[in-house]
Amino acid sequence: MKMQDRTAQTRTTRGGGTAPPTVEVRASGFGLKRCHYVTAEGSEFQLIPDPASAEGRRGRFDRSHPALSRWFGFLSVIVLVIGVVLLILQLAEQVTRDAERALRMRHNWLLDGTAG
Secondary structure (H helix, E strand, O other): OOOOOOOOOOOEOOOOOEOOOEEEEEEEOOEEEEEEEEOOOOOEEEOOOOOOOHHHHHHHHHHHOHHHHHHHHHHHHHHHHHHHHHHHHHHHHHHHHHHHHHHHOOOOOOOOOOOO
């Protein structure tokens, strides 16, 4: 299911007054794009992830070991590229197998025994 961008609440009410404090969240197909606490006066504060969550642990690891975190990112990209290359090779194999089968089904007077 595809998630669409959306904001949790607007800042003003219909009567023109200010809305109560809200948390504005903007989601995408890959996760959260924006997560801010907005006060009644309109001040915004970016919310930080819980330290026990996966995003919090990733951020803490990035701050404490930036070089190792970059290596993990690089390794992740390499694994992703290898997966894509293998997928392309498998698709190419299926296409060539179908083409080979289609070519073998041709009628050949010499091979099919109708010569003479």
